[in-house]
Amino acid sequence: MALLEVDDLRVSFPTEDGRLHAVQGLSFSVDPGRTLAIVGESGSGKSVATQTMVGLTRGAQVSGRALFDGADLLTLPQEQLRRLRGEAIGFVFQDPLTSLHPQYTVGWQLAEVMRAHETIARGPARARAIELLTQVGIPRPEKRIDDFPHQFSGGMRQRAMIAMAVALNPRLLVADEPTTALDVTVQAQVLELMKRLQADYSAALIIITHDLGVVADMADEVLVMYGGRAVEVADRRTLYYRQHHPYTKGLLASVPLSAAHTEGSRLIPIAGQPPSLLRPPPGCSFHPRCPYAMDVCTRERPPLEPVSGDLEATSEHTSACHLPEDALGSSAAAEDLRRAAVAAAGDTGFATVGAAVGVGSAEEVPAPDVAGDGR
């Protein structure tokens, strides 16, 4: 059974210009010991969705369910939620300053996380805090433990946050861009630490990232978000080699394919603007940028449905797109299927938009070399 099961999560904010729909019917699940990577352009709702699950989105209207071990996080009393957060669910925030208190030393804050959830004396808590700081690569941890957050560099603050999030060996770790400010060596250490936590405690991991190296290195499943919705969900190998949604295809095409699995290769936004979350376009919200947009795409929003033409996927492969479900990946044959569908619909948008967003080439493009054998 899934450790976390999110069902039809919707989050909106009242703004001066109207209601902003940041997350619009998001569903996904994560099993113990598995890693889900969430990817998508800036503003697609990745942070809002995950922060809402743990009760950290203020002023928002929220609906749906987020079952953690059977309990709905969205309706849990604050006190219970607070207890779960930290103890069973570790959260690494995108901005470390939001969760480090400026007036307390890093060591005090780390020890406090432990003391708030378990009976542990001051001495052992400090020793464990030093051990954690060592694990996340803080040099001279026995001295730095008495520093205040402002005495840490950005990268060190992020590592301190990660130490805090894993201090209690959580069963679910949510890491929002955990390695952005870290150099390559520390990034590798931090990813290793998360993998170890996962192996030792069968923890489930959700990693939000722009870094395809992290996706290739860590993810079992990948969820692609666009404009507050999931547009494609697939196991890692399927996503790289047999992606269905043109947005996923565009994201992968936006980095040199040979570099798509190397560290530091980042998802670069594709041409055009992300959809307005105040007044989203009708139909498929990707249609203004999509090289394959057909008439139907401007009228009917495609639901996220199983790609039943994909017989090789190791976990369910779903996509929200009107294109034929056997149009998978970058092969010339798949491209022919897409072109045929567009032609059958009597649309000509392909030729004009396709070139602009860098997808839609009929050439066979080699997929990146992504390890697909699981770990």
Ligand SMILES: Nc1ncnc2c1ncn2[C@@H]1O[C@H](COP(=O)(O)OP(=O)(O)OP(=O)(O)O)[C@@H](O)[C@H]1O
């Ligand atoms: N408190 C808030 N009030 C109004 N709008 C908000 C609020 N918090 C987030 N938003 C909006 O919700 C949308 C989704 O934001 P979110 O932070 O989840 O994006 P993201 O996918 O995490 O992007 P990034 O990759 O830049 O971190 C954005 O348009 C953002 O401006």
Ligand code: SF4
């Ligand atoms: S083909 Fe249509 S449904 Fe599919 S992504 Fe493009 S616009 Fe959306």
Ligand SMILES: [Mg+2]
């Ligand atoms: Mg974010």
